[in-house]
Every structure is written in structure tokens, then in C-alpha cells.
Amino acid sequence: MTKRSSWAGVGVAIAVTIAPPLSPAVAQSSQPAPPYKAPVISDTGRLPGPRQPIFFRHDIHAGQDRIPCLYCHSTVTISSEPGIPALQTCFGCHQMIGGSTPSHQAEIKKVREAFANRQPPHWIRVHALPGFVRFPHQRHIKVLGTEGCTNCHGDVRTMPQVYQVATLRMGWCINCHVQRNVSRDCTVCHY
Ligand code: HEC
Ligand code: HEC
Ligand code: HEC
Numbered sequence: 001m002t003k004r005s006s007w008a009g010v011g012v013a014i015a016v017t018i019a020p021p022l023s024p025a026v027a028q029s030s031q032p033a034p035p036y037k038a039p040v041i042s043d044t045g046r047l048p049g050p051r052q053p054i055f056f057r058h059d060i061h062a063g064q065d066r067i068p069c070l071y072c073h074s075t076v077t078i079s080s081e082p083g084i085p086a087l088q089t090c091f092g093c094h095q096m097i098g099g100s101t102p103s104h105q106a107e108i109k110k111v112r113e114a115f116a117n118r119q120p121p122h123w124i125r126v127h128a129l130p131g132f133v134r135f136p137h138q139r140h141i142k143v144l145g146t147e148g149c150t151n152c153h154g155d156v157r158t159m160p161q162v163y164q165v166a167t168l169r170m171g172w173c174i175n176c177h178v179q180r181n182v183s184r185d186c187t188v189c190h191y
């Protein structure tokens with residue numbers, strides 16, 4: 001696990017704000033019940049994966065509220081790096097959404113303060129390949145699809161805290177390349 005050094009540089013700002021359909025209140029009145037309800041978590045210390053500076057829950061955002069992965073990881077279809085969203089993306093919603101429980105409010109307060117102080121959180125990196133390996137996300141998404149993240153990351157929509165599911169070892173890459181008849185030349189993955 002390493003700390004991202006140039007977080008701001010990786011960030012991608014999206015100016016749009018998602019309007020009502022994602023707010024839980026509106027979802028209740030005008031849409032069918034969401035298929036996934038994120039659990040209340042009292043003991044965060046037992047969750048797998050590194051503890052992040054802000055307890056940002058994928059199961060709430062991507063699972064319960066069904067925000068598409070690409071809303072935040074917007075470069076995954078066009079670049080090697082999926083991108084980690086800039087705080088501006090968060091603030092687009094959290095300027096208004098303050099949280100429905102005391103623990104949500106406490107974490108969202110951190111988002112607002114970080115935005116006001118222009119101090120983006122240093123998200124701890126969960127997945128990291130050695131520098132001598134080439135991994136182009138966009139090539140994989142083109143074939144596996146924008147919903148194909150589960151192939152390698154597991155079902156992030158149900159994870160309160162992201163953790164590594166696959167080994168990310170060479171054998172794991174090769175296995176899938178064999179199954180899908182993709183090149184296994186050393187130079188495909190190694191510089
Ligand atoms: C509202 C914004 C948002 C949405 C929507 C979102 N993510 Fe994320 N994602 C983040 C942030 C912020 C981080 C960094 C903090 C963390 O790891 O939890 C992150 C981290 C991750 C990581 C770990 C990256 C690493 O360090 O290795 C993975 C994998 C990931 N997201 C996959 C997904 C998938 C798959 C979806 C859709 C099912 C998704 N995300 C939806 C904001 C989002
Ligand atoms: C499209 C709207 C939207 C965006 C974008 C968004 N959120 Fe949220 N967020 C919500 C909603 C809705 C809730 C649930 C509020 C509640 O009921 O408490 C929430 C809850 C939270 C919470 C409290 C629950 C939890 O996850 O622990 C935190 C912290 C949070 N968001 C952080 C972030 C961060 C950091 C980002 C940017 C990476 C972000 N949010 C982007 C809509 C959004
Ligand atoms: C074929 C496997 C595979 C698929 C499919 C895949 N990923 Fe990844 N992902 C990886 C690997 C491997 C890494 C580590 C890359 C590295 O260290 O260079 C990673 C890293 C990430 C990171 C952290 C990158 C960073 O800059 O911090 C995010 C975020 C992420 N993936 C999101 C997604 C999302 C969202 C999808 C689906 C749209 C997706 N991934 C699909 C294998 C995959």
C-alpha cells in the first residue's frame with residue numbers, strides 16, 4: 001500500500017450535479033425500491049481493506065444510490081488509469097447532502113472541510129502493480145464492458161471499504177488471457 005503523491009493531478013473534476021433521482025427521499029416516492037440497502041456498520045475496525053482518511057462507502061454510493069462507476073472513475077474507458085475523483089465531484093452533491101445519521105454527518109463534514117481548505121484527502125491506494133508491468137484499463141473495459149469491473153475487483157457495489165479481491169499476480173493475468181485468447185507475449189505486459 002502506498003500513498004498517492006500527486007492526488008490532485010490524478011483527479012478529474014466533473015461539473016455536473018446529479019439531480020433528484022439519486023436522493024433517497026425522491027427514490028422512495030417516485031421509483032421502485034432500490035435493490036440494495038447498505039447495512040449500518042458499527043465496527044469499522046473489522047472491515048477488510050485499508051482504512052481511508054474519510055470513510056467513503058462504495059456500498060452507499062455505487063450500491064444503494066446506484067451512482068455509476070464512471071461518474072467518479074471517468075477515465076477508465078479512455079486511459080490506463082481510471083482516475084480518483086477530485087473533491088469537487090464530491091462537493092457537487094455534498095454541498096447539499098449533509099447526511100442522515102450522526103456518523104454520516106461526521107464523515108461528510110470532513111469532505112466539506114477538506115474542500116473548503118483545499119486539502120484533498122490522501123486516499124490510500126488499494127491495488128498496485130509493480131512499475132515494470134503495463135496494465136491498460138481502457139483495453140480491458142472495451143472488451144469486458146463498463147460493468148466488467150467485477151471480473152477483477154469483485155462486487156465493489158457491496159463493499160463499505162474497498163479491498164483487493166484478486167491476487168494481481170502474473171498467473172492471474174495469464175489465466176484470463178489464455179481463457180479469452182489474448183496475447184501472452186512477455187512484451188505485452190512488460191516494458
Ligand atoms: C461517488 C464517487 C465514486 C463512485 C460512484 C465509485 N467510486 Fe470507486 N472510488 C472512489 C474514491 C473516492 C476512491 C478512493 C477511496 C477508496 O479507496 O475508497 C475509490 C476507489 C476505488 C477503488 C480502489 C482503488 C485503489 O486504490 O486501488 C476501486 C477498485 C474502485 N473505486 C472501483 C469502483 C467501482 C467498480 C465502482 C462502481 C461499482 C466505483 N468505484 C464507484 C469514488 C467512487
Ligand atoms: C451523486 C451524488 C453524490 C456524490 C457525487 C458523492 N456523494 Fe457522498 N453521499 C451521497 C448520498 C446520497 C449519501 C447518503 C447520505 C445519507 O443518507 O446519509 C452520501 C453519503 C456520504 C458519506 C456518508 C456515508 C459514507 O459513505 O460513509 C460520505 C463520507 C460521503 N458521502 C463522501 C463522499 C465523497 C468523499 C465523495 C466524492 C469522492 C462523495 N461522497 C460523492 C451522494 C453523493
Ligand atoms: C482486467 C482486470 C481489471 C478490470 C476489468 C478493471 N480493473 Fe481496475 N484495476 C486493475 C488492476 C490490475 C489495478 C492496479 C493497476 C496498477 O497498479 O497499475 C486496478 C486499479 C484500479 C483503480 C486504482 C487506480 C488508481 O489510479 O489509483 C481504480 C479506481 C480502478 N481500478 C477502478 C476500476 C473500475 C471502475 C473498473 C470498471 C469500469 C475497473 N477498475 C476494471 C484491474 C482491473
Ligand code: HEC
Pocket residue numbers: 129133134135136139140143144151152168169172173174176177180182183188189
Ligand atoms: C478478466 C480477464 C483478464 C484479466 C484478469 C487480465 N486481462 Fe489483460 N486483457 C483481457 C482482455 C479481454 C484484453 C483485450 C484484448 C483485446 O483488446 O482484444 C486484455 C488486454 C490486455 C493488454 C493489451 C494487449 C495488447 O494486445 O496490446 C495488456 C497489456 C493486458 N491485458 C495486461 C494485463 C495484465 C498486466 C493483467 C494482470 C494484472 C491482465 N491483463 C489481466 C483480459 C484480462
Ligand code: HEC
Pocket residue numbers: 129130133168169170171173174177183184185186187188189190
Ligand atoms: C498478461 C500479463 C503478463 C504477461 C503476458 C507476462 N507477465 Fe510477467 N508479470 C506480470 C505481472 C502482473 C507481474 C507482477 C506480479 C507478480 O510478480 O506475479 C509479473 C512479474 C514478472 C516477473 C517478476 C517476478 C517476481 O517474482 O518478481 C518476471 C521475471 C516476469 N514477470 C517475466 C515474464 C516473462 C519472461 C514473460 C513471458 C514469457 C511474462 N512475464 C509475461 C504480468 C505478465
